[in-house]
Amino acid sequence: MARSTLAVILAAGEGTRMKSSLPKVLHAVAGRCMLAHVLASVREAGIDDAAVVVGPGREDVAKVAQKAFPGCTVFTQAERKGTGHAVLAARQALLGGKDVIVLYADTPLVRAQSIETLKAALEDGAHVAVLGFHAANPSGYGRLIVEDGALTRIVEEKDATPDQKAIGFCNGGLMALRGETSLALLDAIGNANAKGEYYLTDAAEIAHQRGLKAVARPIAEEEVHGVNDRVQLAQAEAMMQARLRAAAMKDGVTLIAPETVFFSYDTVIGNDVLVEPNCWFGPGVKIESGAVIHAFSHLEGARVAGGASVGPFARLRPGADLGRDVKVGNFVEIKAAQVEQGAKISHLSYIGDARVGAEANIGAGTITCNYDGYLKHKTDIGAGAFIGSNSALVAPVKVGDNANVGAGSVITRNVTEDALAVARGRQVEIAGWAKRYRQVKKAEKATKAKG
Structure with missing residues (x-):
C-alpha cells in the first residue's frame, strides 16, 4: 500500500543577501515565485498534504503558499535556530505520523x-533518505558519507577531513523521514556546534547510530540549485529557461535562436509553431499549432490560434484572443480584445477592449479610445469592416459588418452595416497662399537681420 506523505517546505529564511523588500522565496523564476514552483512539484508528485514554515510576520508568504497549495498548513518559526528547528516548527502536522x-x-x-x-x-524501508549530487567542484558543500550502500552521516565541509573533502557526492538538502520515527529523530538533534543551531542533516547520523536504514539517492546538481542572491536567481532563471526551451523544441516548436526566447512556467505552445528571435512570453500564453511569432514580440495572458501571425515588434496584453489566420503586424498592441478569423491589424495600431470581426481590416495608426479617465468601454468592429488609416474609434461604439471608415476619421457614433463613415474637417484650398506666406516671412527675416 502507498504510504501517506506530508511535505514540509522551509520558507522562513530572511534572504538578506537579496537586498530586497520582497521576501526571497517570493522572487520569481519563469513568471512564478520560487515557493510556488516547489509547491507545484509537491502536488505533481502526488502529495496532497503540505506544511509551509514561514518567518515571523510573513503573512505575505503565507498567503502565497495557501493560494499555490490550497489546504496547506502554515507554521511560524519564531526564532531561526537551524533547519532541524525549522522542521519542528511544524510539529503539529508531524504528529499525524x-x-x-x-x-x-x-x-x-x-x-x-x-x-x-x-x-x-x-517505501523500500529507509527511515531517512536524502538526495545527493556529484559535483564537479564540491567546495562549500556538505559531503555524504556512504559505507556499504548505507548513508552514515553528512559532514559539512568545515568539519570534513582531507579524505572526506575529496568525496564528490554532495548533500542536495532534500530529506525524507519515515513517519514512524520522524519525530524521534528530529527531537534527538542537538545544537552542540559552533552556531548553536539544530541541523536537519544530523538526522542521518542519528538514524545510522540507532540501526535504522539511511540512504542517499542521486539527483542532478541543477535541481538543488539554491538561491541566496540575485546572481543565483539569474542562474536559476537561465537553467529554467533552458529546460523550458528544450521541452518546447522536443514537442515540435521551432526556435530559431533559443537562447533569446523567454518562456513562463505555464506557456503552452503547439507543434509546428515558429518563434523568431527575441520574443518574451509572460504568464498565461497559449499558442496553437501552426502559428508564427515574429521577432521582438511580447505576449502575456494571450491566446493565438493556428495560422495566425504576430509581429515583429508586437505586444499582446492579457485578454488578447486571436482567431485563426489573424495577422497582427509590427508595432501593434492588443489588450482584452477578440480578433476573429482572418482579420488584419498590420501595423501601428492599438486595439483595446474590443471585438474585431472576421476578415476585418484595421488601417495603420488606428486606435480604439477605450478609457474615459474612469471606466473602460468596448468597441465592436463588424465582420469585413474596413477602418481607414489614422482613425480613432471612441468607445462605446459599434462599426457594422462590411462598413467602411474613411482615413483620419474620429468615430463617436455607431456606423451601420455597409455604410461609409467620414468624420473629419472638409479640405479647403486657398490658391497662392503658400507663395504669399513665404514672401512675407522672408521680408520679416530680412528686416530683423538689418536691425
Missing part, C-alpha cells in the same frame, strides 16, 4: 520525479 519530505522554498528547480524518488526510498 505521515512520512515527511523536507524541501526548501529557495530551490525552485526541483522536479516532481525527484520527490517521488524520496517517497520510493521510504
